[in-house]
Each structure stands twice: as C-alpha cells, then as structure tokens.
Amino acid sequence: MKPKRIILIRHAESIGNVDMAVYSKIPDYALELTEKGREQARRAGKAVSAVIGTTRVKAYVSPWKRTRQTFQLMSESLKERLVDSSEDPLLREQDWGYFSSVEELLRINREREAYGQFYYRVPRGESGADVYQRMCLFLDSLNRDFTRPEFPDNALIVTHGMALRVFLCRFFKYSVEYFETIDNPDNGEIFVIEQNSFGHYVLRTPLRFQPYRDKFEMAV
Incomplete structure (x- = not known):
C-alpha cells in the first residue's frame, strides 16, 4: 500500500555552504553541518513531526555526512514513530569532482549556467542527467x-539540492525545460508530497522559480 506522504528534505547548512574553499581540501561526502545547520536540522525534525502527527515513518538517507547528521538530529523529534531507516548511495548529490579550487568551481558554474544544469557534465563529475538516472x-x-503491507504512512527522504529537484522532476514527469526554471531548495527546506482524495500524489509545497541565476550557488 502506498504511503500517504513522501517527505523530502535538503540537508541543513554545511561548512561547504558557507565557505567554498573547503572543497579544495575536504571530500564533498565528508563535509559536516555548521552550528546553524544543526539548529536547522532540529527545526526540520519538529516540522516533520508536526506533519506526520501520530503516524509512523520510514526514512531513506544519503550516506554523505551532512545528510546523516541532518537525519540524526531530525530523529530526535520523530522518536518511536521512526520505524526504520536506511542509507542509499543513490540519494547522494551530484558529483562535482574532487579537491577543486574556488576558481575552478566558479568557472565550472559559469559554464554550467550557460549550457544548462541538466545536461552539463562537471569535469570528473556528473551531469543533472546522470543524477536523473540514479533517481x-x-x-x-x-x-x-x-508494495509491502507493513509500509508506514510516511516515507522520509533526506538528500541534497540537485538530487531533490531531480527526484521531483522524475516523480512528476517534469520536462527538462521546466526543471531548469526550478530554484534550488534552501538548507533544511521540506517538501511534502501527499495523496489527494483521488489517491493521486500532489506536491503540497510551492516551488520557487528562477529562470537565471546571476550568482554562484552550488546545488550541493
């Protein structure tokens, strides 16, 4: 039986979101949350708790450190309603290569914005289309x-900016052109997909749109 809700969240603020220079010395998958990010994660846990009420939830989590830390802090509010959780590498963020300098990241982002986020493949990394295949x-x-009869009323997915947008693109069958206009979610932002009275899934959280980004913002 399908769950009543699918809840997606972008990880809370990490050190990479406030200082691009860390990408030149720390692997992307190892970046930790900031203190602000830890508070964001706790607030997100309370928000999800309010959405699901007394019902139960199963969680799927990207194995990268910032997503695991986000989930761990969120789970403080979910407590016994969290019936199961599992890490899935398919939920990891778009690969931006490794140990890149700020200058290299800025150059890549300019090319990516000019070419299109979905099809541009980061050197030594992935394109949005590659992430789509994973989703x-x-x-x-x-x-x-x-399809399992014991599946709870809610599925929680803790992932990343690009991965979350691509999930929505695949789930709702958005066109590539439409995907390109969707703005990146904020750190700790929650998206709720819920069944309506006809049993169809609808996105309850409004999307934000930005046809063109005039400043650097990594989607990770």
Whole structure:
C-alpha cells in the first residue's frame, strides 16, 4: 500500500555552504553541518513531526555526512514513530569532482549556467542527467518497498539540492525545460508530497522559480 506522504528534505547548512574553499581540501561526502545547520536540522525534525502527527515513518538517507547528521538530529523529534531507516548511495548529490579550487568551481558554474544544469557534465563529475538516472533506480526500489503491507504512512527522504529537484522532476514527469526554471531548495527546506482524495500524489509545497541565476550557488 502506498504511503500517504513522501517527505523530502535538503540537508541543513554545511561548512561547504558557507565557505567554498573547503572543497579544495575536504571530500564533498565528508563535509559536516555548521552550528546553524544543526539548529536547522532540529527545526526540520519538529516540522516533520508536526506533519506526520501520530503516524509512523520510514526514512531513506544519503550516506554523505551532512545528510546523516541532518537525519540524526531530525530523529530526535520523530522518536518511536521512526520505524526504520536506511542509507542509499543513490540519494547522494551530484558529483562535482574532487579537491577543486574556488576558481575552478566558479568557472565550472559559469559554464554550467550557460549550457544548462541538466545536461552539463562537471569535469570528473556528473551531469543533472546522470543524477536523473540514479533517481530512476531509487524510485524503482522505493516503489518495491511501497508494495509491502507493513509500509508506514510516511516515507522520509533526506538528500541534497540537485538530487531533490531531480527526484521531483522524475516523480512528476517534469520536462527538462521546466526543471531548469526550478530554484534550488534552501538548507533544511521540506517538501511534502501527499495523496489527494483521488489517491493521486500532489506536491503540497510551492516551488520557487528562477529562470537565471546571476550568482554562484552550488546545488550541493
């Protein structure tokens, strides 16, 4: 039986969101939350708790450190309603290469914005289309889980900016052109997908749109 809700969240603020220079010396997957990010994660946990009420939830988490830390702090509010959780590498963020300088990241982002986020492949990394293929595999796995009679009323997915947008693109079958206009979610921002009275999933959280970004903002 399909869950009543699918709740997605972008990880809370990490050190990479406030200082691009860390990407030149710390692996992307190892970046930790800031103190502000830890507070964001706790608030997100309370927000999700309010959404699900007394119902139960199963969580799927990107294995990167900032997403795991976000989930761990969120789970303080979920307590016994959290029936299960699992890490899934398919939920990791778009690969931006490794140990890149600020100058290199800025150059890559300029090319990416000019070419288009979905099709531009980061050197030594991935394109948005590559992330889309991963999300197709993740959704196949998710749908298999949904067929289990014991699956709870809610599925929680803790992931990253680009990965979250691509998930929505695949789930709701958005066009690539439409995807390109969707703005990146904020750190700790929650998106609620919920069944309506006809049993169809609808996005309850409004999207924000920005046809063109005139400043650097990594989606990770």
